Amino acid sequence: MxxxxxxxxxxxxxxxxxxxxxxxxxxxxxxxxxxxxxxxxxxxxxxxxxxxxxxxxxxxxxxxxxxxxxxxxxxxxxxxxxxxxxxxxxxxxxxxxxxxxxxxxxxxxxxxxxxxxxxxxxxxxxxxxxxxxxxxxxNGLVKEETPKVRTGKKVAVIGSGPAGLAAAQLLNSRGHEVTVYERKDRVGGLLRYGIPNMKLDKSLIDRRVKLMEEAGIKFEVNADVGRSVQASTLLQENDAVILSCGASNPRDINAPGRDAKGIRFAVDFLSEVTKRLLDSDFKKVPYELAKDKDVIVIGGGDTGNDCVGSCIRLGAKSVTQLEMMPKPATDRLPSNPWPEWPRILKVDYGQEEAIWKFGQDPRVYKTTVKEFIKDKKGNLKEVVLVSLEAKKDEKTGRMNMVPVEGSEKKIPAQLVLIAAGFLGSEKYVTEAFGVELDGRTNVRTEAGRYRTSVKKVYAAGDVHIGQSLVVRAISEGRKVAAAVDEDLMGYTNLSK
Ligand SMILES: Cc1cc2nc3c(=O)[nH]c(=O)nc-3n(C[C@H](O)[C@H](O)[C@H](O)COP(=O)(O)OP(=O)(O)OC[C@H]3O[C@@H](n4cnc5c(N)ncnc54)[C@H](O)[C@@H]3O)c2cc1C
Ligand code: SF4
CATH class of the missing domain: 1.10.1060.10 (Alpha-helical ferredoxin)
Structure with missing residues (x-):
């Protein structure tokens, strides 16, 4: 000190x-x-x-x-x-x-x-x-380690998000030959196509990936494992395979009119915005995605906030963000003491921008969509909102948010972005490897371990723990690298 x-x-x-x-x-x-x-x-x-x-x-x-x-x-x-x-x-x-x-x-x-x-x-x-x-x-201090000796062992990493990148970095530094397979056209996972550029400039990913490539890590983009790349081939050709392919299966909203044109999953929308900006070197802003539209964002969390900030930049006419739960307290409650994560009201950048632009916080609490209304051409034109209240389920004793009868309200909307969370892994890739899943469709391993039910196959990051945070994905990537290294070499000196 x-x-x-x-x-x-x-x-x-x-x-x-x-x-x-x-x-x-x-x-x-x-x-x-x-x-x-x-x-x-x-x-x-x-x-x-x-x-x-x-x-x-x-x-x-x-x-x-x-x-x-x-x-x-x-x-x-x-x-x-x-x-x-x-x-x-x-x-x-x-x-x-x-x-x-x-x-x-x-x-x-x-x-x-x-x-x-x-x-x-x-x-x-x-x-x-x-x-x-x-x-x-x-000051030129950041270097990726190029190993002096190669072990002759090969590792395939599926998915180039923070978990896959962290695993690849450490395994390469130990001398294993690492190839990262990514189904998108660019490396980075949700760092690239999820988190908007104003929060994380994409050149920072390129800066790191360049160093990783120079150190010997191979990146195969547009390589969709389980579809364009066979899982069996990877298993044959590698000594270990790491599933770090995220938990990008979005939770849907099942309300009448869901097939209306103009309803999108948040990550698809955010990803399209970033891709079009990057493809045009930031010269063409895809305004037409939200300009002059009344936008409803379903989901009061961080992904929803990224949608609010993006839509404001794209010139939306209005932005409303729906949250099912009640408004959180502004200070910690006695039931949420330090050093627990504080469950308190946060006003993030998108919400600040909405307050500046529209004069009020875009979040509406204890509310969801009851119905989507289409025009004659099938385009979304309005949504019916309904208020929710907490009610105890007599059978389970659990508190559920249930609709309040007669509270329906119609508001105009030409774009709805669903940011209602994620349901876990995608079936085609987990089925391709035949790994066991848990009740939440995350890839199952023993608690605190990274080996799956299939020999040579490991799991880390969101696909293992469910949608979480970049820092936890990096931590998972480092831990799975140590587990793989230990199995391949009989011991590991990797720092987790
Ligand atoms: C919109 C949004 C904003 C977020 N903002 C933040 C934030 O500000 N801070 C924070 O800490 N966390 C944030 N998160 C969460 C964080 O981004 C994730 O927890 C983290 O990226 C998970 O890392 P991962 O490596 O496990 O998976 P991902 O980052 O999801 O990467 C998985 C990669 O695997 C690829 N893939 C999937 N299947 C295949 C396949 N079959 N073959 C080849 N490749 C495949 C995917 O294309 C993807 O690139 C955000 C999430 C979202 C959705
Ligand atoms: S808890 Fe805060 S004050 Fe204490 S060591 Fe960590 S950063 Fe420093």
């Missing part, structure tokens, strides 16, 4: 953000880093706790508390305070594969569990991490 009184002297301060008015004009990132002098003060707020909850990464009440990568947070903070950024980078790399991604998109589980946050505001660990990784890139 470099500065013993840092937490008393300095207030939490974050980097600046472009105003809503300015940032909705483009799809560029809008957060800037603090000047280094200021960032050092932020790092000085870290108290080097005896028990650093920030790095615990444990499940409490079914939610992750602290960093699942177990980043050496107090040590990194101390090195940032001292201005020893190269050392901070080396320390960060011991546990982390891609700090450039999490320092932009992570909800910062470390900060939610930070002891400083008990009575004041938490340490800016996420922004400290960003300062470290960007310093490392600017």
């Amino acid at each position: 470099g500065k013993t009184t840092g937490f008393l002297e300095y207030e939490r301060k974050e980097g600046s953000v472009r105003t809503e008015e300015e940032r909705v004009k483009d799809f560029k990132e809008f957060h800037s880093a603090l000047p280094l002098n200021e960032q050092k003060k932020q790092a000085a707020r870290c108290m080097d706790c005896g028990i650093p909850f920030c790095q615990a990464g444990v499940m409490i009440s079914n939610m992750m508390s602290g960093c699942p990568l177990h980043n050496l947070v107090p040590e990194v903070n101390d090195l940032v305070y001292a201005g020893r950024l190269a050392e901070a980078y080396r320390r960060l790399c011991i546990t982390h594969s891609f700090p450039e991604f999490t320092s932009r998109v992570c909800p910062a589980l470390c900060e939610a569990a930070c002891t400083c946050g008990l009575h004041d505001k938490p340490v800016c660990t996420k922004e400290n991490e960003r300062t470290v990784i960007e310093y490392a890139y600017e």
Whole structure:
């Protein structure tokens, strides 16, 4: 702990953000880093706790508390305070594969569990991490390890999201020959085609993938395993196969009129926006996807928020975001104490932009769609909304959200984006390998293990734990790499 009184002297301060008015004009990132002098003060707020909850990464009440990568947070903070950024980078790399991604998109589980946050505001660990990784890139410190000796073992990684990338990185560094198969035209999984560019600039993925390719990792894009690439061929040709193909099976809304033109799954929409921006080198903005439309986003979560922000950039006439559950409290309730993940109201960037543009928060709570109404050509023109209330199911004792009779309301809508969550793995790929699934259609392994029911086949990331977070996918990727390495070599020295 470099500065013993840092937490008393300095207030939490974050980097600046472009105003809503300015940032909705483009799809560029809008957060800037603090000047280094200021960032050092932020790092000085870290108290080097005896028990650093920030790095615990444990499940409490079914939610992750602290960093699942177990980043050496107090040590990194101390090195940032001292201005020893190269050392901070080396320390960060011991546990982390891609700090450039999490320092932009992570909800910062470390900060939610930070002891400083008990009575004041938490340490800016996420922004400290960003300062470290960007310093490392600017100074040529970021390198992917090219192994001096190859083991002769081959590993196929299915899916190039954060889990697959992290697994490929570590297995290649151990000398195994790694090929990553990706069904899309570009590498990155939901980092690429899910999270919008304003949250994570896609050049950051290219910057990392280039280093990985130079270190010997092969990437096969447009390779759909289970369709254009046979699972049996991969099993024959490789010593291990890792399924890291995500949980992209979207939950649908079954209401009358669902076949109306103009109803899309959120990820398909977000992915099309990003693809068209990238294909045209950001010269053609696909305004026609939402311009002058009344948009309804079904789902009050982060994916829904990304849809709100994207539709505002595309010139939507109005945006309404529906959430089935009641509005969360603004502060922690006694039933949700620190260091649990705080279940409190968050106003994210898309919602801020909607407030600026339309004068109100786009979220409507305790509401869902009862019916979609089409015009004569089958195009969506209106939706019927219905309010919901919590009612106890007498048989199960569970509280369910049920429609309130007579609360129906019709509103205009030409575009509906369904962001109602995900149901787990996709059948064609899990069936192609014949792996066992659990009740949620995630690929089953023993708890805390990565081997599936099929020999040589492993699973990691969302396909294993269900739709989660980038940081958890990276953690899964690192752990599956260690498990594969151990099975191939009889031992492993990989850091998980
Ligand atoms: C819109 C959206 C926004 C999000 N925002 C955030 C955020 O801000 N912060 C955060 O921490 N998390 C966020 N998440 C969650 C996070 O992106 C995921 O938890 C994480 O990307 C999962 O990583 P993964 O590697 O397991 O899978 P994915 O990232 O889903 O990658 C899986 C890859 O496998 C490929 N694939 C699937 N099947 C096959 C096949 N048969 N053959 C070849 N390739 C295949 C897919 O095309 C995909 O590229 C968001 C999710 C969504 C949907
Ligand atoms: S919990 Fe907060 S103050 Fe304590 S070591 Fe971690 S970052 Fe520093």
